[in-house]
Amino acid sequence: MKKDFVRGMSHGVPIMLGYLSVSFGFGIMAVSNGLSALCASLISLTNVTSAGQAAGVDIIAAGGTLLEMVLVQITINLRYSLMALSLSQKLDKKFTTPHRLAASYGITDEIFAVCAAQEAPLTPAYMYGMIFVAVLGWVSGTAMGAAAGQLLPAAVSSAMGLVLYGMFIAIVIPPCKKEKGVLAVSLAAVVISLLFKYVFTAVSGGFAMIICAVAASLAGAWLFPVKDAQEGKE
Amino acid sequence: MSVAIYVAVMSGVTYLIRMVPFTFFRKKITSKFWLSFLHYIPYAVLSAMTMPAIFYSTGSTVTAAAGTIVALVMAYFELPLIAVALGASAAAFIAGLII
Numbered sequence: 001m002k003k004d005f006v007r008g009m010s011h012g013v014p015i016m017l018g019y020l021s022v023s024f025g026f027g028i029m030a031v032s033n034g035l036s037a038l039c040a041s042l043i044s045l046t047n048v049t050s051a052g053q054a055a056g057v058d059i060i061a062a063g064g065t066l067l068e069m070v071l072v073q074i075t076i077n078l079r080y081s082l083m084a085l086s087l088s089q090k091l092d093k094k095f096t097t098p099h100r101l102a103a104s105y106g107i108t109d110e111i112f113a114v115c116a117a118q119e120a121p122l123t124p125a126y127m128y129g130m131i132f133v134a135v136l137g138w139v140s141g142t143a144m145g146a147a148a149g150q151l152l153p154a155a156v157s158s159a160m161g162l163v164l165y166g167m168f169i170a171i172v173i174p175p176c177k178k179e180k181g182v183l184a185v186s187l188a189a190v191v192i193s194l195l196f197k198y199v200f201t202a203v204s205g206g207f208a209m210i211i212c213a214v215a216a217s218l219a220g221a222w223l224f225p226v227k228d229a230q231e232g233k234e
Numbered sequence: 235m236s237v238a239i240y241v242a243v244m245s246g247v248t249y250l251i252r253m254v255p256f257t258f259f260r261k262k263i264t265s266k267f268w269l270s271f272l273h274y275i276p277y278a279v280l281s282a283m284t285m286p287a288i289f290y291s292t293g294s295t296v297t298a299a300a301g302t303i304v305a306l307v308m309a310y311f312e313l314p315l316i317a318v319a320l321g322a323s324a325a326a327f328i329a330g331l332i333i
Contacts, residue, residue, distance in 0.1 A: 162291050169288075173306065174312045
């Protein structure tokens with residue numbers, strides 16, 4: 001329905017603005033790792049995920065194995081399964097299987113957050129509108145970052161390298177204040193990550209991150225079981 | 235290895251992760267342990283990805299550290315993601331002008 005599509009688009013505008021600057025940083029990062037602007041944009045168009053893309057580019061740049069790529073993407077993006085699961089519970093009857101196949105492409109942290117906050121059942125048109133606008137921002141930001149990354153003064157483009165990491169910090173810190181478990185898991189992950197970087201250097205970056213994430217999360221699930229795991233989600 | 239193969243594998247896996255539960259799952263997970271595990275995964279991933287990589291992200295440990303501190307403080311006060319991301323970058327840029 002046209003009205004739902006437009007409503008989805010308008011709800012997607014803040015997401016698009018946010019994505020523009022973050023994906024700009026990704027574009028710069030991808031080019032500095034030796035990828036072309038077209039390739040960086042293609043990665044953004046086909047993946048639509050910040051952390052997964054950043055890790056993926058690291059693996060490509062390091063000439064990692066495809067197995068490493070698969071396992072890293074699964075580990076980093078596993079949260080989307082939980083979000084997809086949660087959204088699947090509140091879909092409108094119009095959401096037939098082909099619509100589910102199409103709309104699942106655009107389940108990101110931010111789109112999930114906005115969709116989950118809707119009271120009415122989600123229609124395909126609403127999700128398509130939001131995904132369209134958000135992906136537009138994500139891909140064009142990447143292309144601009146990749147293209148202008150070379151034009152910008154070195155001082156600016158190197159400072160932009162922090163954008164994605166700044167966003168990661170902004171996602172992690174607030175729940176650390178509220179949940180002991182998140183704080184413990186995050187600190188454990190950092191400690192294990194430092195060990196792999198400086199002590200057990202033989203382990204490749206991708207696998208080191210999988211071990212960090214799985215070990216810290218298993219320990220967290222064991223020591224700090226969450227009362228209602230959906231509740232803590234953004 | 236061709237970059238196209240990497241990109242195909244990367245996007246294929248990412249799509250399946252989203253598509254399978256969205257399309258085929260009709261029941262809710264009830265295991266408290268696995269719900270907790272899934273709840274913690276993103277924070278563990280983001281923390282491990284950020285530290286220590288953030289200190290190498292600008293080519294200068296000093297400017298990166300300045301950006302990191304600003305990001306931590308801004309995130310502590312729960313400013314929007316974009317404000318924190320750009321604030322960290324701006325701090326690194328300014329630190330770069332000073333040193």
